Amino acid sequence: MDLIDRLKSISDRIIKLKAQVETEEATKNAFVMPFLSALGYDVFNPLEVVPEFVADIGIKKGEKVDYCILREGIPTIIVECKHWKEALDPHNSQLFRYFHVTAAKFAILTNGIVYRFYTDLENSNKMDEKPFLEFSMEQVNEQLAAELKKFKKENFDVEEIFSNASDLKYSKEIKELLSQELKSPSEEFVKYFASRVYPGRVTSKVQGQFSQLVQKSSKTLISEMISDRLQSALDREQEDIIVAQPPVNGEAEPNGGVTEEKNDGIETTPEEEEAFLIVRAILRKEVDVERIVMRDVKSYCGILLDDNNRKPICRLRFDGSQKYLGVFDEEKNEEKMAIEKLEDIYDYADHLIGSVRGYDGEG
Secondary structure: OOOOHHHHHHHHHHHHHHHOOOOOOHHHHHHHHHHHOOOOOOOOOOOOEEEEEEEOEEEEEOOOOEEEEEEOEEEEEEEEEEEOOOOOOOOHHHHHHHHOOOOEEEEEEEEOOOOEOOOOOOOOOOOOOOOOEEEOOOOOOHHHHHHHHEEEEEEOOOOHHHHHHHHHHHHHHHHHHHHHHHHOOOHHHHHHHHHHHHHOOOOHHHHHHHHHHHHHHHHHHHHHHHHHHHHHHHHHHHHHHHHOOOOOOOOHHHHOOOOOOOOOOOOOOOOOHHHHHHHHHHHHHOOOOEEEEEEEEOOOOOEEEOOOOOOOOEEOOOOOOEEEEEOOOOOOOEEEEOOHHHHHHHHHHHHHHHHHHHHOOOO
16 A cells, blocks of 8 residues: 555544544544554564663653664664644643754654654754654645655655755744744735835835735736646646547548547637747748648647647637747646747747757657
8 A cells, every 4th residue: 555545544544533532642642653554663572663762861761762773783763642632732741852962863752643743953952943744644645645755754854855855844833934024924024025126215105005915916916827737737637538538430530540620700810810820930940831730729728749739839818818828848747938029039048949849759
């Protein structure tokens, strides 16, 4: 069973059983031990997972952490558990003390549902105050599984995880900061944009005006980006349907079985025809221009190699007041480039040539 499936199984267990789990010990048995097992550790092998691991601290003897995962006999991950109803507060946790006196490089604080992963990014041998990874087992997804795979027994690499931890930690903090700024822009955030676009001095009145503008513009931009991604997904789905459509009356069709979309009010404009000729001119030294075909649909005018929807060269989006040229990366994700005049298409010659060479390189 793949890790994502095991995590989802634990998630389902938590949702179904947590009301009946009334103690910290039951939380460990029902939720935490299955999680450690999902990462490939044998929770019943004391040479691999040590319960009640003794971590003597100065004159305090017999201090214990709930679990310690050993690798080649060396403490690597220490785990402190709480009851699932208990909030996780690292300041009330013994993890800080345990981390300092053990050789462990990573620490986990959990109540069986929420997990917080710590290391010592800021000061060596001193556990950071903030986790580099935090998640809820009630919200399992593929992205989380990809991060946790690094902690699996067979994949575990201290240096790689430590390096990745830095990216995770600061990426998380940047996203939180951006989220806060987009909800309620700070003076510094507003002043940055105002000073970049406003020609005069940024007075308190201007600052107040731009505070609303920045917030509104941010929301509009996010909405437009989401809309573009959805439209791109719909366009691809439409193309896949066209490619998969069977021949009419059982007769073979040209172009490898591709069925042309019905021309329901679609009219190719002179500008689109001229742009198509420009694209052909750019690519004429790369391929026979007869292989470059234009196919117009309602939302854009596509230019394809070999009249194949799976080989898009570019898209002409000329319906609005702003013209866009859609170009593609290696994974066929479209990026819209604003153009003012048709001659601007020549600025993206490298993109177009790269797409064609990539398709021909596929064999």
